[in-house]
Amino acid sequence: MSILAAESANPLLPPVGEIIVGLIAFAVLLFVVVKFVAPRFEQVFQARRAAIEGGIERAEAMQAEAKAALEQYRAQLAEARNEAAQIRDSARAEGQQIIEQLRAQAQEESARIVARGEEQLAASRQQVVAELRGQIGALAVELAGRVVGESLADDARRSGTVDRFLDELDEMAASNPAGNGGAQPTSGATTGSTVYVPEGNR
Amino acid sequence: MTSSAHALGDVLAVESDPGGGFTPPGIGEFYPEVLTSFSVLGVGFEITRITIIAWVATLAMIAFLVATVRKPQIVPGKMQFIGETSYSFIRDGIARDVVGPKGLPFAPFLASLFFFILANNLMAIIPLAQISPMSKFAFPLVLALICWVVYIVVGIKNQGLWPYFRDIMFLPGVPKPMYLLITPLELLQNFIVRPFTLAIRLFANMFAGHMLLVTFALGATYLLTVGNFSAVFGPISALMAIVMTFFELLVIFLQAYVFTMLMGTYLNGSVEAAH
Numbered sequence: 001m002s003i004l005a006a007e008s009a010n011p012l013l014p015p016v017g018e019i020i021v022g023l024i025a026f027a028v029l030l031f032v033v034v035k036f037v038a039p040r041f042e043q044v045f046q047a048r049r050a051a052i053e054g055g056i057e058r059a060e061a062m063q064a065e066a067k068a069a070l071e072q073y074r075a076q077l078a079e080a081r082n083e084a085a086q087i088r089d090s091a092r093a094e095g096q097q098i099i100e101q102l103r104a105q106a107q108e109e110s111a112r113i114v115a116r117g118e119e120q121l122a123a124s125r126q127q128v129v130a131e132l133r134g135q136i137g138a139l140a141v142e143l144a145g146r147v148v149g150e151s152l153a154d155d156a157r158r159s160g161t162v163d164r165f166l167d168e169l170d171e172m173a174a175s176n177p178a179g180n181g182g183a184q185p186t187s188g189a190t191t192g193s194t195v196y197v198p199e200g201n202r
Numbered sequence: 203m204t205s206s207a208h209a210l211g212d213v214l215a216v217e218s219d220p221g222g223g224f225t226p227p228g229i230g231e232f233y234p235e236v237l238t239s240f241s242v243l244g245v246g247f248e249i250t251r252i253t254i255i256a257w258v259a260t261l262a263m264i265a266f267l268v269a270t271v272r273k274p275q276i277v278p279g280k281m282q283f284i285g286e287t288s289y290s291f292i293r294d295g296i297a298r299d300v301v302g303p304k305g306l307p308f309a310p311f312l313a314s315l316f317f318f319i320l321a322n323n324l325m326a327i328i329p330l331a332q333i334s335p336m337s338k339f340a341f342p343l344v345l346a347l348i349c350w351v352v353y354i355v356v357g358i359k360n361q362g363l364w365p366y367f368r369d370i371m372f373l374p375g376v377p378k379p380m381y382l383l384i385t386p387l388e389l390l391q392n393f394i395v396r397p398f399t400l401a402i403r404l405f406a407n408m409f410a411g412h413m414l415l416v417t418f419a420l421g422a423t424y425l426l427t428v429g430n431f432s433a434v435f436g437p438i439s440a441l442m443a444i445v446m447t448f449f450e451l452l453v454i455f456l457q458a459y460v461f462t463m464l465m466g467t468y469l470n471g472s473v474e475a476a477h
Contacts, residue, residue: 011229011409012402014340017247022335022344025260029321030314032264038310040271041289048276 137162224424227416232338232409255325256335263321292316292462300466304360304473311352312469315345316462319404323454326412327447334454337408339401342461346401349465354393357472366472400464407457411450418443 140162232252239248270285278286289309296316297309322341326334335341357366370392371385418439426436 011232011405012339014338014343015248016245018253018338018340019344020245021247021253021256022341023348025256025341026314026318026344026348029260029264029318030311033267033314033317034310037267037271037285037289038313040274041286041293044271044274044276044278044282044286045290051276 133166137166224421227413227420231333231412231416252333252335252338255331255333256322256341258331259321259325259335260318263317267317288317289313296462296466300463301469302473305466305469308356308466308469312462312466315349315465316458319345319458319461320455323408323458326408326415326454327450332415333412334408336404336457337412339405342401342404342408345404345461346397349400349468350393350397353465353468353472356469360473396468400461404457404461407453411446411453414446415443415450418446 234250234252236248236250237254239246241247267285270281273279274282292313293306293309297305297312301308301312319336322335324334325331326337360366361369370388372381373384373388376384422436422439422443425432425439
Protein backbone atom coordinates (compact mmCIF):
# COMPACT_ATOMS: atom_id res chain seq x y z
CA MET A 1 0.00 0.00 0.00
CA SER A 2 1.16 3.47 -0.79
CA ILE A 3 -0.04 4.71 2.59
CA LEU A 4 2.17 2.25 4.36
CA ALA A 5 5.03 3.23 2.13
CA ALA A 6 4.36 6.86 3.00
CA GLU A 7 4.69 6.19 6.70
CA SER A 8 8.41 5.98 6.21
CA ALA A 9 8.60 8.90 3.80
CA ASN A 10 10.48 12.04 4.75
CA PRO A 11 8.19 15.02 4.28
CA LEU A 12 11.21 17.22 3.58
CA LEU A 13 12.20 15.18 0.53
CA PRO A 14 9.42 15.80 -1.96
CA PRO A 15 9.16 13.84 -5.19
CA VAL A 16 10.22 15.67 -8.32
CA GLY A 17 6.78 15.21 -9.90
CA GLU A 18 5.14 17.17 -7.12
CA ILE A 19 7.63 19.99 -7.49
CA ILE A 20 6.83 20.19 -11.20
CA VAL A 21 3.10 20.21 -10.48
CA GLY A 22 3.57 23.09 -8.03
CA LEU A 23 5.78 24.91 -10.51
CA ILE A 24 3.19 24.65 -13.24
CA ALA A 25 0.37 25.76 -10.94
CA PHE A 26 2.30 28.82 -9.85
CA ALA A 27 3.45 29.57 -13.40
CA VAL A 28 -0.13 29.60 -14.63
CA LEU A 29 -1.22 32.01 -11.90
CA LEU A 30 1.85 34.17 -12.45
CA PHE A 31 1.18 34.29 -16.18
CA VAL A 32 -2.42 35.37 -15.71
CA VAL A 33 -1.49 38.01 -13.14
CA VAL A 34 1.44 39.43 -15.14
CA LYS A 35 -0.30 39.40 -18.51
CA PHE A 36 -3.84 40.26 -17.55
CA VAL A 37 -4.60 41.20 -13.97
CA ALA A 38 -1.76 43.54 -13.06
CA PRO A 39 -1.81 45.61 -16.30
CA ARG A 40 -5.54 46.14 -15.94
CA PHE A 41 -5.21 47.21 -12.34
CA GLU A 42 -2.36 49.53 -13.28
CA GLN A 43 -4.50 50.94 -16.06
CA VAL A 44 -7.31 51.60 -13.62
CA PHE A 45 -4.93 53.23 -11.14
CA GLN A 46 -3.52 55.40 -13.91
CA ALA A 47 -6.95 56.40 -15.15
CA ARG A 48 -8.05 57.18 -11.63
CA ARG A 49 -4.96 59.24 -10.96
CA ALA A 50 -5.47 61.08 -14.25
CA ALA A 51 -9.08 61.74 -13.35
CA ILE A 52 -8.14 63.03 -9.93
CA GLU A 53 -5.25 65.10 -11.25
CA GLY A 54 -7.45 66.45 -14.05
CA GLY A 55 -9.98 67.47 -11.41
CA ILE A 56 -7.29 69.15 -9.38
CA GLU A 57 -6.00 70.91 -12.47
CA ARG A 58 -9.48 72.12 -13.33
CA ALA A 59 -9.98 73.32 -9.79
CA GLU A 60 -6.64 75.12 -9.91
CA ALA A 61 -7.51 76.78 -13.20
CA MET A 62 -10.83 77.92 -11.79
CA GLN A 63 -9.14 79.23 -8.70
CA ALA A 64 -6.66 81.18 -10.81
CA GLU A 65 -9.51 82.57 -12.85
CA ALA A 66 -11.39 83.61 -9.73
CA LYS A 67 -8.24 85.19 -8.40
CA ALA A 68 -7.72 87.14 -11.61
CA ALA A 69 -11.34 88.33 -11.52
CA LEU A 70 -10.94 89.40 -7.91
CA GLU A 71 -7.76 91.23 -8.80
CA GLN A 72 -9.53 92.96 -11.65
CA TYR A 73 -12.44 93.95 -9.45
CA ARG A 74 -10.07 95.29 -6.88
CA ALA A 75 -8.21 97.32 -9.49
CA GLN A 76 -11.47 98.66 -10.83
CA LEU A 77 -12.65 99.51 -7.35
CA ALA A 78 -9.42 101.36 -6.60
CA GLU A 79 -9.72 103.19 -9.89
CA ALA A 80 -13.30 104.14 -9.14
CA ARG A 81 -12.30 105.34 -5.71
CA ASN A 82 -9.51 107.39 -7.22
CA GLU A 83 -11.85 108.85 -9.74
CA ALA A 84 -14.42 109.66 -7.07
CA ALA A 85 -11.76 111.41 -5.04
CA GLN A 86 -10.67 113.36 -8.08
CA ILE A 87 -14.24 114.34 -8.86
CA ARG A 88 -14.76 115.36 -5.27
CA ASP A 89 -11.60 117.44 -5.32
CA SER A 90 -12.42 119.13 -8.57
CA ALA A 91 -15.97 119.76 -7.37
CA ARG A 92 -14.65 121.31 -4.25
CA ALA A 93 -12.23 123.48 -6.25
CA GLU A 94 -14.98 124.46 -8.62
CA GLY A 95 -17.25 125.33 -5.71
CA GLN A 96 -14.53 127.44 -4.24
CA GLN A 97 -14.03 129.13 -7.54
CA ILE A 98 -17.74 129.78 -7.93
CA ILE A 99 -17.87 131.23 -4.44
CA GLU A 100 -14.91 133.44 -5.23
CA GLN A 101 -16.49 134.50 -8.46
CA LEU A 102 -19.81 135.21 -6.78
CA ARG A 103 -18.10 137.15 -4.06
CA ALA A 104 -16.21 139.21 -6.60
CA GLN A 105 -19.39 139.78 -8.55
CA ALA A 106 -21.25 140.79 -5.41
CA GLN A 107 -18.46 143.15 -4.44
CA GLU A 108 -18.46 144.60 -7.88
CA GLU A 109 -22.23 144.96 -7.80
CA SER A 110 -22.21 146.53 -4.40
CA ALA A 111 -19.44 148.87 -5.48
CA ARG A 112 -21.43 149.79 -8.52
CA ILE A 113 -24.58 150.36 -6.48
CA VAL A 114 -22.67 152.49 -4.03
CA ALA A 115 -21.08 154.43 -6.88
CA ARG A 116 -24.42 154.94 -8.52
CA GLY A 117 -25.93 156.05 -5.25
CA GLU A 118 -23.15 158.50 -4.74
CA GLU A 119 -23.51 159.73 -8.27
CA GLN A 120 -27.22 160.20 -7.82
CA LEU A 121 -26.61 161.92 -4.56
CA ALA A 122 -24.11 164.24 -6.21
CA ALA A 123 -26.49 164.89 -9.07
CA SER A 124 -29.35 165.67 -6.67
CA ARG A 125 -27.13 167.93 -4.70
CA GLN A 126 -26.00 169.69 -7.83
CA GLN A 127 -29.60 170.13 -8.81
CA VAL A 128 -30.57 171.39 -5.38
CA VAL A 129 -27.61 173.74 -5.36
CA ALA A 130 -28.49 175.07 -8.82
CA GLU A 131 -32.14 175.47 -7.81
CA LEU A 132 -31.22 177.08 -4.57
CA ARG A 133 -28.83 179.38 -6.31
CA GLY A 134 -31.57 180.64 -8.63
CA GLN A 135 -34.09 180.99 -5.80
CA ILE A 136 -31.62 182.57 -3.44
CA GLY A 137 -30.89 185.27 -6.03
CA ALA A 138 -34.61 185.99 -6.52
CA LEU A 139 -35.32 185.86 -2.80
CA ALA A 140 -32.42 188.09 -1.95
CA VAL A 141 -33.49 190.67 -4.50
CA GLU A 142 -37.10 190.49 -3.34
CA LEU A 143 -36.11 190.78 0.29
CA ALA A 144 -33.77 193.57 -0.47
CA GLY A 145 -36.51 195.30 -2.43
CA ARG A 146 -38.86 195.04 0.50
CA VAL A 147 -36.23 196.26 2.87
CA VAL A 148 -35.48 199.14 0.54
CA GLY A 149 -39.20 199.64 0.07
CA GLU A 150 -39.36 199.65 -3.60
CA SER A 151 -39.30 196.93 -6.14
CA LEU A 152 -36.05 196.04 -7.50
CA ALA A 153 -37.49 193.31 -9.62
CA ASP A 154 -37.49 195.28 -12.72
CA ASP A 155 -33.91 195.88 -12.27
CA ALA A 156 -33.31 192.58 -13.87
CA ARG A 157 -29.93 193.57 -15.09
CA ARG A 158 -28.90 193.77 -11.50
CA SER A 159 -29.36 190.08 -11.13
CA GLY A 160 -25.98 189.80 -12.78
CA THR A 161 -24.66 191.39 -9.58
CA VAL A 162 -26.13 188.71 -7.44
CA ASP A 163 -24.68 186.04 -9.69
CA ARG A 164 -21.29 187.62 -9.51
CA PHE A 165 -21.50 187.68 -5.76
CA LEU A 166 -22.38 184.05 -5.59
CA ASP A 167 -19.57 183.14 -7.99
CA GLU A 168 -17.17 184.99 -5.79
CA LEU A 169 -18.36 182.95 -2.86
CA ASP A 170 -17.76 179.78 -4.82
CA GLU A 171 -14.31 180.85 -5.81
CA MET A 172 -13.46 181.56 -2.21
CA ALA A 173 -14.61 178.13 -1.22
CA ALA A 174 -12.51 176.54 -4.01
CA SER A 175 -9.33 178.52 -3.39
CA ASN A 176 -9.31 177.85 0.33
CA PRO A 177 -10.04 174.14 0.78
CA ALA A 178 -6.92 173.58 2.94
CA GLY A 179 -8.21 175.95 5.46
CA ASN A 180 -11.13 173.56 6.00
CA GLY A 181 -8.86 170.61 6.93
CA GLY A 182 -8.94 168.91 3.49
CA ALA A 183 -12.66 169.04 3.11
CA GLN A 184 -14.03 166.92 0.25
CA PRO A 185 -15.22 168.69 -2.85
CA THR A 186 -18.71 167.34 -2.25
CA SER A 187 -18.74 168.77 1.24
CA GLY A 188 -17.04 171.92 -0.06
CA ALA A 189 -20.47 173.30 -0.96
CA THR A 190 -21.80 172.59 2.51
CA THR A 191 -18.78 174.17 4.09
CA GLY A 192 -19.40 176.97 1.73
CA SER A 193 -22.14 178.06 4.14
CA THR A 194 -19.80 177.89 7.11
CA VAL A 195 -17.12 179.66 5.14
CA TYR A 196 -19.67 182.16 4.52
CA VAL A 197 -19.42 183.47 8.12
CA PRO A 198 -15.89 184.90 7.88
CA GLU A 199 -17.11 186.44 4.71
CA GLY A 200 -18.68 189.06 6.96
CA ASN A 201 -15.19 190.21 7.96
CA ARG A 202 -14.61 191.67 4.56
CA MET B 203 -16.18 0.39 42.63
CA THR B 204 -17.25 3.99 42.08
CA SER B 205 -18.55 4.95 38.68
CA SER B 206 -15.51 7.05 37.86
CA ALA B 207 -13.16 4.28 38.73
CA HIS B 208 -15.26 2.05 36.56
CA ALA B 209 -14.99 4.52 33.69
CA LEU B 210 -11.25 4.74 34.16
CA GLY B 211 -11.13 1.00 34.03
CA ASP B 212 -13.04 1.08 30.79
CA VAL B 213 -10.64 3.60 29.30
CA LEU B 214 -7.68 1.56 30.40
CA ALA B 215 -9.30 -1.51 28.98
CA VAL B 216 -9.70 0.23 25.64
CA GLU B 217 -6.15 1.56 25.78
CA SER B 218 -4.80 -1.87 26.41
CA ASP B 219 -6.85 -3.34 23.63
CA PRO B 220 -4.44 -3.73 20.71
CA GLY B 221 -7.22 -3.67 18.11
CA GLY B 222 -9.02 -0.51 19.31
CA GLY B 223 -7.98 2.72 20.93
CA PHE B 224 -7.11 6.10 19.46
CA THR B 225 -4.69 6.14 16.61
CA PRO B 226 -3.24 9.64 16.34
CA PRO B 227 -2.97 11.04 12.81
CA GLY B 228 0.44 10.43 11.34
CA ILE B 229 2.47 11.46 8.38
CA GLY B 230 0.17 9.33 6.27
CA GLU B 231 -2.26 12.27 6.38
CA PHE B 232 -0.08 13.98 3.81
CA TYR B 233 0.25 10.97 1.53
CA PRO B 234 -3.29 10.25 0.44
CA GLU B 235 -4.24 7.55 -1.98
CA VAL B 236 -2.74 7.93 -5.45
CA LEU B 237 -5.61 8.41 -7.89
CA THR B 238 -3.56 8.00 -11.02
CA SER B 239 0.08 8.01 -11.83
CA PHE B 240 2.06 8.40 -14.99
CA SER B 241 5.58 9.10 -16.04
CA VAL B 242 6.92 11.80 -18.35
CA LEU B 243 10.58 11.65 -19.37
CA GLY B 244 11.36 9.42 -16.45
CA VAL B 245 9.77 11.74 -13.92
CA GLY B 246 6.95 10.06 -12.08
CA PHE B 247 3.77 11.99 -11.47
CA GLU B 248 1.37 10.84 -8.78
CA ILE B 249 -1.96 12.60 -8.86
CA THR B 250 -3.56 12.62 -5.41
CA ARG B 251 -6.42 14.68 -3.99
CA ILE B 252 -3.85 17.19 -2.78
CA THR B 253 -2.71 17.73 -6.36
CA ILE B 254 -6.31 18.31 -7.36
CA ILE B 255 -6.82 20.66 -4.41
CA ALA B 256 -3.80 22.67 -5.54
CA TRP B 257 -5.22 22.98 -9.03
CA VAL B 258 -8.68 23.88 -7.79
CA ALA B 259 -7.24 26.52 -5.47
CA THR B 260 -5.09 28.01 -8.23
CA LEU B 261 -7.89 28.02 -10.78
CA ALA B 262 -10.32 29.51 -8.25
CA MET B 263 -7.86 32.29 -7.49
CA ILE B 264 -7.32 32.95 -11.20
CA ALA B 265 -11.08 33.03 -11.74
CA PHE B 266 -11.51 35.45 -8.86
CA LEU B 267 -8.77 37.77 -10.10
CA VAL B 268 -10.05 37.74 -13.66
CA ALA B 269 -13.57 38.40 -12.44
CA THR B 270 -12.39 41.48 -10.56
CA VAL B 271 -10.72 43.00 -13.63
CA ARG B 272 -13.14 41.87 -16.28
CA LYS B 273 -14.71 45.30 -16.62
CA PRO B 274 -12.33 47.71 -14.95
CA GLN B 275 -13.82 51.06 -14.09
CA ILE B 276 -12.53 54.22 -12.49
CA VAL B 277 -15.22 53.97 -9.86
CA PRO B 278 -14.93 50.31 -8.87
CA GLY B 279 -17.80 47.94 -8.26
CA LYS B 280 -17.87 45.65 -5.28
CA MET B 281 -15.94 42.86 -7.01
CA GLN B 282 -13.35 45.18 -8.54
CA PHE B 283 -12.92 46.91 -5.21
CA ILE B 284 -12.05 43.65 -3.44
CA GLY B 285 -9.57 42.66 -6.15
CA GLU B 286 -8.06 46.12 -6.30
CA THR B 287 -7.67 46.34 -2.54
CA SER B 288 -5.92 42.98 -2.41
CA TYR B 289 -3.64 43.85 -5.30
CA SER B 290 -2.88 47.30 -3.88
CA PHE B 291 -2.16 45.72 -0.52
CA ILE B 292 0.83 43.95 -2.09
CA ARG B 293 1.62 46.57 -4.74
CA ASP B 294 1.72 49.51 -2.34
CA GLY B 295 2.42 47.73 0.94
CA ILE B 296 5.28 45.55 -0.26
CA ALA B 297 6.41 46.35 -3.82
CA ARG B 298 6.48 50.10 -3.30
CA ASP B 299 7.11 50.49 0.43
CA VAL B 300 9.37 47.52 1.15
CA VAL B 301 11.23 46.88 -2.11
CA GLY B 302 11.57 50.60 -2.70
CA PRO B 303 11.08 53.09 -5.52
CA LYS B 304 12.29 50.56 -8.08
CA GLY B 305 9.95 47.92 -6.70
CA LEU B 306 6.79 48.50 -8.72
CA PRO B 307 7.83 46.21 -11.61
CA PHE B 308 7.92 43.36 -9.06
CA ALA B 309 4.36 44.02 -7.94
CA PRO B 310 2.78 41.41 -10.28
CA PHE B 311 5.27 38.76 -9.15
CA LEU B 312 4.83 39.54 -5.46
CA ALA B 313 1.07 39.67 -5.85
CA SER B 314 1.12 36.30 -7.63
CA LEU B 315 3.15 34.83 -4.78
CA PHE B 316 0.71 36.18 -2.23
CA PHE B 317 -2.42 35.10 -4.09
CA PHE B 318 -1.02 31.65 -4.86
CA ILE B 319 0.00 30.97 -1.27
CA LEU B 320 -3.24 32.42 0.08
CA ALA B 321 -5.45 30.36 -2.24
CA ASN B 322 -3.58 27.15 -1.41
CA ASN B 323 -3.45 27.93 2.30
CA LEU B 324 -7.18 28.60 2.41
CA MET B 325 -7.75 25.03 1.31
CA ALA B 326 -6.64 24.02 4.82
CA ILE B 327 -9.99 25.08 6.26
CA ILE B 328 -12.32 24.80 3.30
CA PRO B 329 -14.67 21.89 3.86
CA LEU B 330 -14.07 18.74 1.80
CA ALA B 331 -10.53 19.84 0.95
CA GLN B 332 -9.28 20.63 4.43
CA ILE B 333 -5.65 20.23 3.62
CA SER B 334 -3.35 22.85 2.20
CA PRO B 335 -1.03 21.89 -0.60
CA MET B 336 1.45 24.12 1.20
CA SER B 337 1.71 21.40 3.86
CA LYS B 338 3.41 19.38 1.18
CA PHE B 339 6.99 20.56 1.13
CA ALA B 340 7.15 20.50 -2.68
CA PHE B 341 4.93 23.56 -3.06
CA PRO B 342 6.68 25.94 -0.65
CA LEU B 343 10.01 24.68 -1.95
CA VAL B 344 9.09 25.56 -5.52
CA LEU B 345 8.10 29.06 -4.48
CA ALA B 346 11.22 29.51 -2.36
CA LEU B 347 13.47 28.33 -5.21
CA ILE B 348 11.78 30.71 -7.63
CA CYS B 349 12.29 33.54 -5.14
CA TRP B 350 15.90 32.51 -4.65
CA VAL B 351 16.60 32.64 -8.39
CA VAL B 352 14.70 35.91 -8.77
CA TYR B 353 16.45 37.85 -6.02
CA ILE B 354 19.90 36.68 -7.07
CA VAL B 355 19.30 37.47 -10.76
CA VAL B 356 17.80 40.86 -9.89
CA GLY B 357 20.77 41.57 -7.61
CA ILE B 358 23.28 40.76 -10.33
CA LYS B 359 21.34 42.73 -12.92
CA ASN B 360 21.04 45.81 -10.73
CA GLN B 361 24.48 45.87 -9.15
CA GLY B 362 26.63 43.86 -11.52
CA LEU B 363 27.99 40.37 -10.97
CA TRP B 364 31.07 41.16 -8.93
CA PRO B 365 29.72 44.09 -6.85
CA TYR B 366 26.72 41.98 -5.88
CA PHE B 367 28.78 39.09 -4.52
CA ARG B 368 31.45 41.41 -3.15
CA ASP B 369 28.92 43.37 -1.10
CA ILE B 370 27.46 40.15 0.27
CA MET B 371 30.81 38.58 1.09
CA PHE B 372 32.63 41.67 2.30
CA LEU B 373 30.17 43.92 4.05
CA PRO B 374 31.40 47.50 3.73
CA GLY B 375 32.41 49.15 6.96
CA VAL B 376 33.37 45.95 8.77
CA PRO B 377 36.90 45.54 10.21
CA LYS B 378 38.97 43.23 8.01
CA PRO B 379 39.60 40.44 10.59
CA MET B 380 35.84 40.16 11.07
CA TYR B 381 35.49 38.90 7.50
CA LEU B 382 36.80 35.53 8.73
CA LEU B 383 33.60 35.22 10.70
CA ILE B 384 31.16 37.26 8.66
CA THR B 385 31.89 36.17 5.10
CA PRO B 386 30.93 32.48 5.57
CA LEU B 387 27.90 33.51 7.61
CA GLU B 388 26.72 35.98 4.96
CA LEU B 389 27.21 33.48 2.14
CA LEU B 390 25.32 30.84 4.07
CA GLN B 391 22.62 33.32 4.99
CA ASN B 392 22.07 34.71 1.50
CA PHE B 393 22.34 31.61 -0.62
CA ILE B 394 21.24 28.70 1.53
CA VAL B 395 19.42 29.75 4.67
CA ARG B 396 17.09 32.26 3.04
CA PRO B 397 15.34 29.95 0.56
CA PHE B 398 15.09 27.15 3.09
CA THR B 399 13.69 29.29 5.86
CA LEU B 400 11.20 30.71 3.41
CA ALA B 401 10.07 27.24 2.36
CA ILE B 402 10.20 25.61 5.77
CA ARG B 403 8.41 28.42 7.59
CA LEU B 404 5.42 28.15 5.30
CA PHE B 405 5.51 24.38 5.09
CA ALA B 406 5.85 23.82 8.83
CA ASN B 407 3.07 26.20 9.67
CA MET B 408 0.61 24.58 7.33
CA PHE B 409 1.81 21.09 8.24
CA ALA B 410 1.45 21.69 11.96
CA GLY B 411 -1.84 23.51 11.50
CA HIS B 412 -3.28 20.58 9.63
CA MET B 413 -2.02 18.10 12.22
CA LEU B 414 -3.61 20.15 14.99
CA LEU B 415 -6.97 20.34 13.27
CA VAL B 416 -6.96 16.64 12.43
CA THR B 417 -5.94 15.65 15.93
CA PHE B 418 -8.73 17.64 17.56
CA ALA B 419 -11.30 16.55 15.01
CA LEU B 420 -10.38 12.87 15.21
CA GLY B 421 -10.08 13.15 18.98
CA ALA B 422 -13.59 14.54 19.26
CA THR B 423 -14.98 11.76 17.11
CA TYR B 424 -13.14 9.14 19.07
CA LEU B 425 -14.13 10.49 22.48
CA LEU B 426 -17.78 10.73 21.49
CA THR B 427 -17.89 7.22 20.05
CA VAL B 428 -15.78 5.39 22.59
CA GLY B 429 -18.91 4.78 24.63
CA ASN B 430 -17.82 5.63 28.15
CA PHE B 431 -17.29 8.63 30.48
CA SER B 432 -14.69 10.12 28.10
CA ALA B 433 -17.57 11.32 25.93
CA VAL B 434 -17.70 14.35 28.26
CA PHE B 435 -14.44 15.57 26.75
CA GLY B 436 -15.65 15.08 23.19
CA PRO B 437 -17.39 18.47 22.89
CA ILE B 438 -14.32 20.16 24.36
CA SER B 439 -12.18 18.59 21.69
CA ALA B 440 -14.70 19.60 19.03
CA LEU B 441 -14.74 23.17 20.37
CA MET B 442 -10.95 23.19 20.25
CA ALA B 443 -11.09 22.05 16.64
CA ILE B 444 -13.35 25.02 15.83
CA VAL B 445 -11.17 27.48 17.75
CA MET B 446 -8.09 26.12 16.02
CA THR B 447 -9.81 26.55 12.68
CA PHE B 448 -10.11 30.27 13.32
CA PHE B 449 -6.53 30.31 14.50
CA GLU B 450 -5.61 28.51 11.29
CA LEU B 451 -7.39 31.22 9.31
CA LEU B 452 -5.11 33.77 10.92
CA VAL B 453 -2.05 31.64 10.16
CA ILE B 454 -3.18 31.24 6.54
CA PHE B 455 -3.20 34.99 5.92
CA LEU B 456 -0.18 35.66 8.09
CA GLN B 457 2.04 33.08 6.39
CA ALA B 458 1.04 34.22 2.91
CA TYR B 459 1.88 37.78 3.94
CA VAL B 460 5.11 36.87 5.73
CA PHE B 461 6.39 34.92 2.74
CA THR B 462 5.68 37.80 0.37
CA MET B 463 7.01 40.37 2.81
CA LEU B 464 10.31 38.52 3.25
CA MET B 465 10.67 38.17 -0.51
CA GLY B 466 10.09 41.94 -0.63
CA THR B 467 12.96 42.60 1.77
CA TYR B 468 15.26 40.24 -0.16
CA LEU B 469 14.37 42.05 -3.37
CA ASN B 470 15.04 45.34 -1.63
CA GLY B 471 18.57 44.13 -0.86
CA SER B 472 19.04 43.14 -4.51
CA VAL B 473 17.60 46.28 -6.05
CA GLU B 474 19.56 48.70 -3.91
CA ALA B 475 23.29 48.53 -3.37
CA ALA B 476 24.32 47.36 0.09
CA HIS B 477 24.55 50.12 2.64
